[in-house]
Amino acid sequence: MSLPGPIDPPARLLMGPGPITADPRVLRAMSAQLVGQYDPFMTDAMNEVMGLYRQVFVTGNQQTLLIDSTARGAIEAALVSLLEPGDRVLVPVMGRFGHLLVEIAQRCGAEVHTVDIEWGRIAELDVIEAALERVRPTLLATVHGDTSTTVLQPFDGLKELCERYDCLLYADVTATIGGNPFLTDAWGVDAATGGLQKCLGGPSGSAPATFSARAVEVIERRKSIEAGIRAEGDAVAAHPIRSNYFDLGMIFDYWSSRRLNHHTEATTMLYGARECARLVLEEGLEAYQARHALHGRAMLAGVQGLGLEVFGDLEHKMANIVGVAIPDGVDGEAVRGTMLADFGIEIGTSFGPLAGRVWRIGTMGYNARTDAVLTTLSALETVLRRVGVAVPTGGGVDAAYDAYGAAA
Known part of the structure; x- marks a missing residue:
């Protein structure tokens, strides 16, 4: 059996909903040589990425970083780390990716409630409020822009509603971040996860994400519970985060100045994600x-x-x-x-x-x-x-x- 030749994809202009044609400058950045995981160049690059994406997300959140996965993995990391079994979640379903949030939240063991909206329409604020009053969820999870319907969900007023009903606000910004206004702090978003392969002009495989102090507190509390389980050998006591790879508590430690080993950072993807954000901010x-x-x-x-x-x-x-x-x-x-x-x-x-x-x-x-x-x-x-x-x-x-x- 003969070996295949070198990879040589055909010339394409990708004008669909993503992935799109990657910016050549991003691909050039991704061709740079690897360094060690704790090389000063590498840790400096990680810090630069955090600073760049704080500007892209328009946030002061300390925990703004990359999750080494596709955008779907980042959604799962956020939900599996924020939700405990039995937590109530409210998801406005306005398209395909609302259904995805429902599925992932259910796999986290959450009690999931939905607001079902005709595809092609938004969820009106009064409809969301009525559902929040009825469900009293721990988390409101919504898609900012669903490529299945091309519709952008307004976030105006959600901050006040989540404060009134004491719930966290999660946003899937995979299809919107960079190319559409998204004001993490001003809109009171506690967790937002994206991807490179759409407005940011890169390849799929690295997911920028940001988490508010309130979200971090929830995640750190669960991490403390898990540490107690390990220390005491009590495997029944609480609800540790159900994933190792997507455990944001450990990922936060990896990106912190402590650099506690969690996984081997996807160096080439980090180079690409850094260049994506740098190009956005270079243009303004x-x-x-x-x-x-x-x-x-x-x-x-x-x-x-x-x-x-x-x-x-x-x-x-x-x-x-x-x-x-x-x-x-x-x-x-x-x-x-x-x-x-x-x-x-x-x-x-x-x-x-x-x-x-x-x-x-x-x-x-x-x-x-x-x-x-x-x-x-x-x-x-x-x-x-x-x-x-x-x-x-x-x-x-x-x-x-x-x-x-x-x-x-």
């Missing part, structure tokens, strides 16, 4: 978010210029992704396949109740730029025309140009 956080908003508006105008229906509540649309209703009679997967095969462009499908009904087109990170938007719209028009959809000639590109012109 507000400017970075404005760039996402600009190209998101141009893509939205472009698909509307093709006469296509846009899915979801446009008043609460994420800056970095647009949902496009697949025209009647069109095989959505065939269109995606042709765009990939003939143009090297990937757009996203959907799932759940939107499977076969919606395409998802992203403009985020390195791909939040004019040429990527115009190329994608031109390719989509061509493929739609070939499958018999009567779209206006040049309608998408012209509308996008108009959007850019209006912003100039």
